[in-house]
Amino acid sequence: MPATDADLAPDQFEDLVDAVTGGPVEFDGLVVQYEDDGYVFEVPDLHREHLSVEELERVAAANAEWVSNWHFWNVVVGGEGTARRAFLRWLEAADEHSVRGRYDAMADGGIHHEWGELLVTVELGEVGYRRYELRHVDDADAGRGTLTAHTEPRNLRDLSKYDDSGRYRPLKTAPSLVDGWVLSDLTSGELKEALGFVYPATVENWHREQEGTLDVTHWRETAERQTGIYGVVEELPREAVEWVTEAACVDSQCLKRREWQYDEDDHLETPGGDGPFPCREPCSLVVAAARKWTKLEEEDEHTYEFDLTPSEKEQLEAIVDAVADGRTEGIREADVYEGANRYRARYLRAKRFDDDGNLCGVPTEE
Amino acid sequence: MQALVIVAHGSHLNPASSTPTYAHADTIRESGAFDEVREAFWKEEPSFRDALRTVESEEVFVVPLFISEGYFTEEVIPRELRLDEWDPDLWESDGTSASQATLYAEDVDKTIHYCGPVGTHDAMSDVIVKRAESVTEDPDVGEGFGLSVVGHGTERNENSAKAIEYHADRIRDMGRFDEVKALYMDEEPEVDDVTDYFESEDVVVVPLFVADGYHTQEDIPEDMGLTDDYRTGWDTPAAVDGHRIWYAGAVGTEDFMADVILERAAEAGADIRDALEKVREATGGVPASGD
Ligand code: SF4
Numbered sequence: 097m098p099a100t101d102a103d104l105a106p107d108q109f110e111d112l113v114d115a116v117t118g119g120p121v122e123f124d125g126l127v128v129q130y131e132d133d134g135y136v137f138e139v140p141d142l143h144r145e146h147l148s149v150e151e152l153e154r155v156a157a158a159n160a161e162w163v164s165n166w167h168f169w170n171v172v173v174g175g176e177g178t179a180r181r182a183f184l185r186w187l188e189a190a191d192e193h194s195v196r197g198r199y200d201a202m203a204d205g206g207i208h209h210e211w212g213e214l215l216v217t218v219e220l221g222e223v224g225y226r227r228y229e230l231r232h233v234d235d236a237d238a239g240r241g242t243l244t245a246h247t248e249p250r251n252l253r254d255l256s257k258y259d260d261s262g263r264y265r266p267l268k269t270a271p272s273l274v275d276g277w278v279l280s281d282l283t284s285g286e287l288k289e290a291l292g293f294v295y296p297a298t299v300e301n302w303h304r305e306q307e308g309t310l311d312v313t314h315w316r317e318t319a320e321r322q323t324g325i326y327g328v329v330e331e332l333p334r335e336a337v338e339w340v341t342e343a344a345c346v347d348s349q350c351l352k353r354r355e356w357q358y359d360e361d362d363h364l365e366t367p368g369g370d371g372p373f374p375c376r377e378p379c380s381l382v383v384a385a386a387r388k389w390t391k392l393e394e395e396d397e398h399t400y401e402f403d404l405t406p407s408e409k410e411q412l413e414a415i416v417d418a419v420a421d422g423r424t425e426g427i428r429e430a431d432v433y434e435g436a437n438r439y440r441a442r443y444l445r446a447k448r449f450d451d452d453g454n455l456c457g458v459p460t461e462e
Numbered sequence: 463m464q465a466l467v468i469v470a471h472g473s474h475l476n477p478a479s480s481t482p483t484y485a486h487a488d489t490i491r492e493s494g495a496f497d498e499v500r501e502a503f504w505k506e507e508p509s510f511r512d513a514l515r516t517v518e519s520e521e522v523f524v525v526p527l528f529i530s531e532g533y534f535t536e537e538v539i540p541r542e543l544r545l546d547e548w549d550p551d552l553w554e555s556d557g558t559s560a561s562q563a564t565l566y567a568e569d570v571d572k573t574i575h576y577c578g579p580v581g582t583h584d585a586m587s588d589v590i591v592k593r594a595e596s597v598t599e600d601p602d603v604g605e606g607f608g609l610s611v612v613g614h615g616t617e618r619n620e621n622s623a624k625a626i627e628y629h630a631d632r633i634r635d636m637g638r639f640d641e642v643k644a645l646y647m648d649e650e651p652e653v654d655d656v657t658d659y660f661e662s663e664d665v666v667v668v669p670l671f672v673a674d675g676y677h678t679q680e681d682i683p684e685d686m687g688l689t690d691d692y693r694t695g696w697d698t699p700a701a702v703d704g705h706r707i708w709y710a711g712a713v714g715t716e717d718f719m720a721d722v723i724l725e726r727a728a729e730a731g732a733d734i735r736d737a738l739e740k741v742r743e744a745t746g747g748v749p750a751s752g753d
Binding site: 175178179180250253257258264266267268269292296297300301304311313321323324376377379380381384 | 473474475477484506507509515516518537538569
């Protein structure tokens with residue numbers, strides 16, 4: 097381990113002595129306390145007692161990582177019981193690995209976690225301070241220098257607003273985060289702020305889930321709560337809610353893991369997803385879309401007759417598939433073997449639509 | 463610890479909708495007035511439902527970046543924030559005088575100071591005047607000028623018109639402009655006929671909206687006849703029926719709004735120390751005339 101990582105700053109030691117004045121310090125394997133005749137200092141494999149403050153300082157310096165670890169978690173991070181602290185602890189698996197193991201891993205390339213499309217890395221800074229890095233998971237192997245460097249968490253707010261093709265991303269957890277950037281040297285506070293901009297409230301709801309206090313609001317209750325123009329969504333049929341989740345909530349569309357169901361005892365069949373952070377109730381995008389679907393579902397079905405060749409029927413299916421899977425942009429200009437190719441679609445329209453845009457000239461019945 | 467949560471409408475379609483909210487939040491963040499500053503949206507994330515759990519402070523000041531009291535501020539926001547004891551009567555408001563109510567949010571175990579919307583704060587009158595100054599590039603604009611404050615109208619919310627009138631009255635009382643008139647998009651007197659309502663040749667039109675979007679950048683300019691097609695833009699001033707119309711963007715985009723947000727929180731009891739001064743420096747603000 098590089099010497100600087102193991103160092104202890106004078107104020108860190110002072111903070112420790114101050115803390116011990118208030119009572120014994122016991123944290124992550126470190127025990128420091130004051131007994132009648134001096135200080136006691138204990139880490140795994142080492143027990144010293146009857147220490148003067150000068151001796152304590154020497155022992156602390158010789159076992160600096162235990163003390164700097166205490167300092168980081170209790171003076172820098174604090175926030176006992178908060179989502180922020182729990183998340184930071186989780187990032188370095190602090191409850192599973194010893195201080196020494198974590199320091200070695202953080203000093204040697206860092207510890208990595210995926211959070212949606214973000215790759216979060218925690219590294220060891222000076223005197224036990226942690227430094228965090230964020231980048232797109234697709235850039236996991238990229239050299240830091242090849243990525244566009246940003247310094248402010250706020251930059252991520254702007255970066256995450258648009259997708260690769262410059263389109264607005266109304267759903268923050270849609271898997272369309274742009275890559276090619278890096279935010280490094282973040283403090284724990286800045287990391288939390290950046291995550292709050294890219295994936296708002298995910299850390300907080302993840303924490304609640306860990307604690308067993310996640311408050312899931314299912315579809316029925318959410319729909320019944322709506323007023324104004326959204327009041328109608330209550331009338332969306334049960335089976336349509338299944339289609340809504342298939343349309344919007346699956347992992348290919350949203351990285352939150354859907355925990356809400358139709359009702360507490362009436363679960364939906366659509367897979368909820370595998371992401372680390374939960375979705376605790378239908379989001380505003382889903383409610384707004386459901387309002388449209390509620391209105392569409394009020395229409396009666398009609399029997400229409402169209403004359404299509406088998407290939408034309410398949411082509412219509414291919415077009416719906418391509419739009420639904422967001423593949424239209426990737427279909428090559430001259431790839432006339434693809435039903436959703438633009439020339440193929442134009443040909444079909446020229447052949448089968450009348451001047452009013454009716455398929456096979458069949459008018460739409462109201 | 464105390465937090466400020468600015469709640470705004472946001473949009474699924476218009477990326478510019480949240481821009482003023484973030485800009486004002488950034489200004490306040492930099493002032494250091496609060497331990498935490500967070501934005502939350504009806505249509506974006508974090509949602510109102512999740513907003514309060516994103517701050518650690520036990521005392522939270524919630525300021526709605528909305529123009530008027532009504533459906534959103536009295537019904538939607540308190541419901542979504544789970545302020546169970548909320549009742550609009552707690553504001554003791556006549557439609558434009560809400561200040562704050564102190565409530566408890568059970569899901570997060572926090573004290574919530576739920577403030578009145580920024581739009582009805584007295585300082586908004588100054589923001590509107592400031593808007594007139596910026597669009598005419600004249601810090602003394604007033605003499606020889608008419609000023610129109612434009613709003614939605616009553617559509618689902620009678621207080622919306624009240625807020626517009628309130629500020630029009632206050633600005634009229636300043637005696638600075640030759641004429642001041644409240645106009646609406648969906649009721650009489652309509653903004654379409656703006657030139658009928660003014661004798662002054664020069665008329666500044668300020669839309670009392672939080673963000674620029676469809677209404678302020680497409681509807682109103684076309685309705686007033688500034689342009690036939692909003693996409694081609696318009697002149698400032700634009701000649702319409704022998705008048706010169708100086709059309710300002712949404713009032714909510716004015717830097718000054720950060721002051722108003724802070725004033726709301728301060729009146730609700732937030733300890734903002736010298737932050738108001740700092741924010742006024744940053745936004746080029748003047749002390750609110752209203753209080
Ligand atoms: S409701 Fe569906 S689309 Fe919306 S955030 Fe939850 S999982 Fe994602």
